[in-house]
Amino acid sequence: MPVQMKGKILANKKINATDYKLVLSVPEIVEETNPGQFLHVKCGTGLEPLLRRPLSVHRYNDETGELVILYRVFGKGTEILAKRQSGEEIDVMGPIGNGFDLNNLKEKIMVLGGGIGAAPLMALIDELVGLEKEVTVLIGANQKEELFCQSRLEELPVNLKVATTDGSYGYPGYVTGLLAEELETSDYDQIFACGPTPMLIAMEPIIADKDIEVQLSLEERMGCGTGACLSCVCKVKVENEEGFEYKKVCTDGPVFKADEVILNG
Amino acid sequence: MDNINLNVELNGLELQNPIMTASGTFGFGEEYKDYVDLNRLGGVMVKGTTIKPKAGNPTPRIAETPGGVLNAIGLQNPGVDHFINVILPKIRDYNFKTIVNISGNTAEEYKELTTKLNEAEGVAALEVNISCPNVKKGGLAFGTEPKMAASVVEAVKENTDLPIITKLSPNVTDITEIAEAVEEAGTDIISLINTLIGMKIDIETQQPILANTIGGLSGPAIRPVAVRMVYQVAQSVDIPLIGMGGIMNSRDVIEFLLAGASAIAVGTANFINPGVTMEIIDELEEYLVENGYDSVQELVGLGHR
Numbered sequence: 136m137p138v139q140m141k142g143k144i145l146a147n148k149k150i151n152a153t154d155y156k157l158v159l160s161v162p163e164i165v166e167e168t169n170p171g172q173f174l175h176v177k178c179g180t181g182l183e184p185l186l187r188r189p190l191s192v193h194r195y196n197d198e199t200g201e202l203v204i205l206y207r208v209f210g211k212g213t214e215i216l217a218k219r220q221s222g223e224e225i226d227v228m229g230p231i232g233n234g235f236d237l238n239n240l241k242e243k244i245m246v247l248g249g250g251i252g253a254a255p256l257m258a259l260i261d262e263l264v265g266l267e268k269e270v271t272v273l274i275g276a277n278q279k280e281e282l283f284c285q286s287r288l289e290e291l292p293v294n295l296k297v298a299t300t301d302g303s304y305g306y307p308g309y310v311t312g313l314l315a316e317e318l319e320t321s322d323y324d325q326i327f328a329c330g331p332t333p334m335l336i337a338m339e340p341i342i343a344d345k346d347i348e349v350q351l352s353l354e355e356r357m358g359c360g361t362g363a364c365l366s367c368v369c370k371v372k373v374e375n376e377e378g379f380e381y382k383k384v385c386t387d388g389p390v391f392k393a394d395e396v397i398l399n400g
Numbered sequence: 401m402d403n404i405n406l407n408v409e410l411n412g413l414e415l416q417n418p419i420m421t422a423s424g425t426f427g428f429g430e431e432y433k434d435y436v437d438l439n440r441l442g443g444v445m446v447k448g449t450t451i452k453p454k455a456g457n458p459t460p461r462i463a464e465t466p467g468g469v470l471n472a473i474g475l476q477n478p479g480v481d482h483f484i485n486v487i488l489p490k491i492r493d494y495n496f497k498t499i500v501n502i503s504g505n506t507a508e509e510y511k512e513l514t515t516k517l518n519e520a521e522g523v524a525a526l527e528v529n530i531s532c533p534n535v536k537k538g539g540l541a542f543g544t545e546p547k548m549a550a551s552v553v554e555a556v557k558e559n560t561d562l563p564i565i566t567k568l569s570p571n572v573t574d575i576t577e578i579a580e581a582v583e584e585a586g587t588d589i590i591s592l593i594n595t596l597i598g599m600k601i602d603i604e605t606q607q608p609i610l611a612n613t614i615g616g617l618s619g620p621a622i623r624p625v626a627v628r629m630v631y632q633v634a635q636s637v638d639i640p641l642i643g644m645g646g647i648m649n650s651r652d653v654i655e656f657l658l659a660g661a662s663a664i665a666v667g668t669a670n671f672i673n674p675g676v677t678m679e680i681i682d683e684l685e686e687y688l689v690e691n692g693y694d695s696v697q698e699l700v701g702l703g704h705r
Contacts (some may be wrong), residue, residue, distance in 0.1 A: 226673070
């Protein structure tokens with residue numbers, strides 16, 4: 136069950152040109168957290184910005200009660216968040232959402248992340264490695280400096296492949312290009328993906344005729360984070376007049392099966 | 401603080417305290433059960449309900465503005481039958497009063513909604529939404545034309561003994577004209593205000609942010625408008641008012657009470673601080689004790705001179 140609480144900021148540091156690492160002490164939240172869930176964060180203390188910001192959980196530690204969020208500064212909310220200092224209290228709600236469904240883990244697993252969207256996959260990778268699963272990790276970024284946790288991933292027993300759109304490291308191009316290449320040579324049963332919506336859309340034709348269970352973590356402009364306001368919806372296929380109904384990204388998701396969502400409608 | 405009386409009685413609608421949650425911001429109540437002791441709320445004005453299920457508008461449905469939120473949800477809801485059969489049984493045992501916000505395209509649809517809800521167990525009152533800015537037909541049109549507003553209220557009134565609340569739109573030249581028309585038509589209570597129509601354009605894409613182009617503005621940015629309208633309507637009608645519009649804390653609640661509202665509803669603030677209603681109830685009680693009041697009703701309308 137999610138809670139609203141005042142967490143303590145243990146660190147809030149810049150890790151590259153645009154991204155920050157926020158470390159919080161939130162034991163009550165960590166107790167309940169699963170990979171793929173998020174916190175709804177009051178970035179400042181006043182009326183600006185008015186709304187909370189949904190920020191994915193990057194990693195968490197059950198023993199210490201610490202939780203890490205990686206975020207990219209690109210708006211008023213994250214700009215204000217970047218100015219918060221360690222030692223301060225911050226109002227957070229969480230953990231929210233369903234996270235990744237790990238009840239039916241398969242043999243050949245791929246974890247795929249693009250840009251800041253790769254951040255929430257770290258907790259999932261930790262979980263899968265802990266379960267001694269064979270995991271291939273594909274991550275993409277604009278440039279080498281923006282690749283998340285490369286050094287940490289290199290230390291883990293995972294098959295790591297990277298892509299940079301400027302070609303500065305690894306596969307030159309989008310991570311979806313790397314995905315297409317990978318699927319030509321290897322078979323997978325299950326893919327967990329998180330990244331910008333265009334990346335998720337670009338995945339569709341690549342995985343379309345393959346027998347792979349694909350789970351996507353979505354993002355949408357969000358209001359309440361409780362499932363009440365119906366702002367952050369996505370289309371899910373159903374048999375009705377319209378052929379779809381809207382589901383809530385915050386509490387029905389943020390993870391959905393690729394074959395149930397309509398991304399580009 | 402046991403001797404402080406927070407009860408209010410609004411023309412047939414009795415509440416354990418004057419703090420409610422506004423339609424569209426609190427789902428059907430249970431969405432907030434992890435954050436709020438729902439049993440302490442005076443009332444929950446549930447998500448706008450229509451005859452048939454409504455899918456709602458495409459996204460983006462929400463945009464942030466200085467001190468405000470623009471939304472264009474488009475009345476997404478599961479329809480009145482689902483509400484009565486599935487949702488109502490889950491919420492009717494809470495201590496809060498369930499107030500069902502109803503929306504139709506025609507007076508006939510309002511009548512049909514009323515007839516169905518009149519027979520349902522656990523409905524304390526109906527809130528007649530004649531002011532939704534985000535649907536193409538009905539909604540707002542009913543709320544800006546006094547005769548049409550009255551016709552909807554009459555259609556509801558004729559088909560129920562439940563207290564009727566009529567929710568007014570601020571998007572009119574003279575809100576007292578509409579208020580007087582719905583009072584005349586038999587509404588028991590007036591709630592105000594619904595959202596102000598607004599718009600935001602993304603200067604990067606050079607296009608409106610909301611898929612619906614326009615949306616309803618809520619949040620603290622609209623509070624002065626709401627307070628003014630409550631104050632004006634309080635002077636022009638004799639029925640109780642439920643004030644809403646940008647209430648963020650107990651100070652704002654007191655402002656609405658002074659303006660002439662007998663009860664209030666918290667809306668957008670639930671998104672920002674999900675526990676805000678509990679804080680408000682505690683602080684309101686403290687304020688009354690500190691200032692020597694026995695009952696919250698003593699504050700109502702004190703701002704009029």
